[in-house]
Structure formats: structure tokens, C-alpha cells
Amino acid sequence: MDSDSDSPGQGKPTINDIARLSGVSKKTVSRVINRSPLLNAETRKRVDDIIRETGYVPNPQARALALRRNFLIGLVHDNPNAQTVLGVQQGLLSVLKGTEYELIVRPVDRGSLSMVDDVRAFLERQRLHGIVLLPPISENDDLARLCDSLGCRYVRMGSALLDVDERMVASNDREAVRTAVAHLIAAGHRRIGLIEGPEGFRSARERRDGFGEALAAAGLALDPALVTRGNYRFESGLAAGRQLLAAAPRPTAIFASNDEMAAGALHAARAAGLDVPADLSIIGFDDTAIAAHIWPPLTTVRWPIIEMAKAAARKLLAGTVDAQTNAPDATLFLSQLIERASVAPPR
Amino acid sequence: MDSDSDSPGQGKPTINDIARLSGVSKKTVSRVINRSPLLNAETRKRVDDIIRETGYVPNPQARALALRRNFLIGLVHDNPNAQTVLGVQQGLLSVLKGTEYELIVRPVDRGSLSMVDDVRAFLERQRLHGIVLLPPISENDDLARLCDSLGCRYVRMGSALLDVDERMVASNDREAVRTAVAHLIAAGHRRIGLIEGPEGFRSARERRDGFGEALAAAGLALDPALVTRGNYRFESGLAAGRQLLAAAPRPTAIFASNDEMAAGALHAARAAGLDVPADLSIIGFDDTAIAAHIWPPLTTVRWPIIEMAKAAARKLLAGTVDAQTNAPDATLFLSQLIERASVAPPR
């Protein structure tokens, strides 16, 4: 008995039902589904109509098996900032919505020696259509090569151009920080503390470099006593803030490499009885939710995270039936300073 | 030519390779993979050894097709609180890690009339192993019935017992709020404002009821002028805070139904030149990141969101090869008051 001669009407329609109903072979139906160019317009219409009537939807599992490729987009990351991850998810999902692709989330441990192997196992098993890599692991070239060798598309998000346009979405952190710190200098600050991001993060380096460039441009020396390092988390910002405020003379302003650490520094200031911004100006980076929600509202640098994630998703979908446009997406995205209430002239 | 006689050694090993190498049929290998109880121990060991040697991993796509069921857990939600969603993801992923299951994230629009149909289409297409439903849509019984009719397992997370144990993970919001507000009363507050959550949220109702019960238990009347409603977002908390502070006489304390709104109320107080907690005490709910990061650190109610998500994931995995234990997971989780610095006696 032929496996294709299933009785119709029960359960969801399959490609066989459509083929029978429209009087063509299932391969032809397959061609319609996949927008094959070599198809008689009439045939296509006939099949398309039946598909619409029946509400037929191709079975993704069967397609995945035959194509050796799943209709899934992976978000693989080891990002310490929850808000960032969430923003990226939001952007990706907004593009994936309405397509046949779904989002699968895969955190990894960048500290682990087996990280690359873990990702390899994941990719080999799931055969995703493509993945989005978040910083800091997006900076790992081994991972990019791995994807390549496995035939898995990828887009890296990062704070510098690390790859070709089709595989990269970047922000200009360095320039953005330069602007932010120049803003502090313009307000009259001369002793400005820096809370760096963790070692090994490209974004940390870019932001630190931007800080240095701004000082240099103003002819200011970088005082080593005013430079501390955090790990992008609140607690580290708190510790770094305490340390900076212990310097003599005290800095009149602090640039923290992300908002969470800025919030930590703000806590340190409050705990020390200091008023922000009267006694201490603070600028953060990211413009995550917390920036606007703490008091005083934090002046910070906003990078268009959701837009960047959307671009990443579109790049992954480029060339597929679900591509929403033919125009290539931007690769470099500009950040901007969001002025709120945490900056004032030094007294 | 038999499709099973592929030449070995190229590409990833398949079930056929394992069958050939261990001298059994592929069905037997399948039985080993699926922990079939009716298997000769020797046979099993032999096959298991080969599997380990070759590093064979069953192909999820093929399994999905044959089983008509994917090895995926879905997180379907329309939750307005980013931190909550993230916490849930974290909990789910920590349980899924090391299993053969992956997490797929699916936001839906609870306002849309087609919401249930959208979820139906999603479930029919993806054939997930199971899904986790977050509030407020977890309160929707139609959705639960839908899952049932589609043979998709589910676990609902919520603030009240809405389903049987195997399908429910709940917190005791009402009691927790009662405790929190009693704490305010014990500190000497008599005029306490309430910022309710949005209509239609069970959690909003539970928390409001807990508030009312605490007042009643202390013999205090509920002044309608001291009750406002927000939508669980910061801005709504800001507006609600302004409104409450305009009441005469002013409340000396506010309970906000979540942290974001509490942060908004805090902003309103600062903007009005009030000191927190000296002039106004505030308690929030959730203990999301912002609670500890704003100034003053917010006294709030912590519900064990990550633990609850873990329990949800384990309930979904119960009975599978990946079940990590036989003991059933708890259904009701207790919240606790986290005392920080936003509460003081009224002056």
C-alpha cells in the first residue's frame, strides 16, 4: 500500500492531500511552497488556491529532515546584561513574527573550555537556519569559523566591525563614549573617573578607548587612580564607585561602561552622602530600563539594540522566502547621548 | 539499493551505523535510545558502548517526524514585565540544560482576538513537547483546553491555583501582600496608598485582596482616594504616585503591586521633594533587579520566580528520559518580604 494514498479529511492536510486535490504531483506542490521559478503560472495558482482553501501548512519537521535544516533561528549568547538580551530577543522576534521561523534561545558559558564544542554539538543537532551571536562571544572568531564549517549562517552583534556586512551588525561605541565624555568635559569636569568593563570584552576596550580619546582631545591626562574595572554588573559598579570616591582629590564625574555599573556607582555616592549630580556627575551606557528608572534619571548612551537585532534577523533571512525586502540592511548603527539629570557642572 | 546500507564513516553516525556496528537491528538501537524496559541487559550494554564510542546522537528532526512531537519546550507569554520573563527563561534553561530539549520563545498578543488561534497554529506547526504559560495568559482556560485537545503538555504559572498540580506552579501573592502591608501597619502607618495592577490580571486581584485583608485585619478602612491602578509599567507607577501624593491628607506609605510601579512612585515622591522613606514609605512586589538597584533600595516581596520556572520545566519533563527525579515538584511557592531601606515609621 502506497504511503501517499492516505484517506483525506482526517487530521491536518499534507502535501499529498494538496497534490491529489489539485491534480498535480507532490513535487509540484513542493515547488509552489518553495517558490520555484520554473512553474507554470496557472499550475501555481491552482495549487495556491487549494492550499489557501484547505489551510494547508507544510510540516516543519518533515521539511527539516529532508532539507537537513531547521526553520529555527538561534540566539546564542553569554551576555551578562539581562536587558540587552531581552532587547535583542524583542528585536529578533518582531522580525520573525509572521515568518515560518521560530526563535530558540541558547545560553552558553564563555568561561568553559568546552564552549566551542558545546556550540558545535548544539548546531550539529539542531541544524538551525542561522544564529545570532551576542557579545562577548560574538568576538570569538573560532565560533564564526565553526558556523561556517557547519554551514550555519550567523550574524554577529558587537561594538566593532569584526566581519563582513552580511554577518555583522555593529555599534560605534568608541565614538559614542567620546561624545559622552566630551559632554562631561564641556560641563566643566576635569577629574573624571572611569569604570571599565571586564577584560576580554571588545565593548569594554572600545568604550575605554573612547574615554581616553575624549580626555586626550581636551588635553587632559588620564589619572590611573581614576580608572577602575567592573564586570558589567551592579555590584561591581558599587565597588568601583566606592574606590573612585576614595581617591583624593575626588573625581567630580564618573563614566561607567554600562548602566548597571553606573547605578552601582550612584549607590556608592548616595551611601557616601553625596548628591548626584551636584557633587558627582555620572554617565552610563546602554540606556537599559534602569537608566530612566533610577533617581536621578541617568544620562547615558543609547545604542539602538532593538533595531540592530532586527537587522541581524533580516540578514539571517536574506535570500529566503521570508525575506521582507531586497535592500541590504545597515551594518553600522549610531549611538546617541541621552541627556537626563545625572550630569551637572562641578561645584 | 537499501537505504540503510550507507557507507559508514562519513558525516555523523546514524542509527544504521550503530545498528551495523553492534550487530543488532535499528529498532533495537531505538529501544536503547528510548530506554525501553524490555531489553536484554547485555544487548543494551553492547549498543550503549558503541553509541558512546562513536559519539552517536539521535537526529532530533527525524525523531520529531516519526514521533509527531518535537523536543522543544515553548515559553508562550504576554507578560509586561521584562525581568519576570527573563527570570523564567533562566529557570527553564537551567533545567533544560543537559537534556535533549531546547527552549523556544513565543510572545503572543493577549489583546488580539486571534490570540488563541495564533497559539493553536503555533502548537499545530511546532508540535512542542510542552509549553509554559505565563501570567496573564496562563489564567486563560481556553488556552489550557486548547493545549489539552492538541495533546500538548503545559504548565501554567500564576498567582493562584488554577489547575491540577502537574500543570500548575503558583505563588501565594495574597498572603505575601498581607504580610507586607501588615509590616507597614506595624511601623505605624495608617494612611496607606495602593497602586493596583491592571484589570484582568489575577495577580492584580490577589495583591489587591491581600492589601484589603491587611487593612481589615488592623481595623483600618480603605480610603478610595488612596487606591489607584497602573499597568505594571514604570510610567503608570509614576502617574499613580503623583495622584496618590495629591490626596489630602497625603498617605504616609504606598504599596505598589510591582517593583516597576514602585520605582515610578518613588520618582513621583522625589520629584515632589519628598524623602523616601522619611516622608513616604514604599513597598513593591517581585524583587526584580531594579528593586535593589534604585535608591533607596526597595523593600519588596520576592517570589521565587526562578525556582518556580525550574519546577515548571521539571513538571513538563516528568515521565521522560530526561526527568531528573521521580519526586513530584512543589506546586505552591511561598513569597517572602525582603526588607531594605524604603520603609520607616511615619513622622
Added chain:
DNA sequence: TTGTAAGCGTTATCAG
């Protein structure tokens, strides 16, 4: 431009 046959890698059925 369309159809036929043979997979994709697994599990279910049912007989031994």
C-alpha cells in the same frame, strides 16, 4: 514545465 523514485533518520506495528 512536470512527474517518478529514492531518500532524510527515526519510531510503530506486528510477527517471530
Added chain:
DNA sequence: CTGATAACGCTTACAA
């Protein structure tokens, strides 16, 4: 307890 054979629903050769 084990194995042959037929699905699962789709796509890729290769013909026609």
C-alpha cells in the same frame, strides 16, 4: 526480547 517492514511528510535527483 528482537527484527523486518512500513510509515512520518517533505525534498532532491533524474527523467520525461
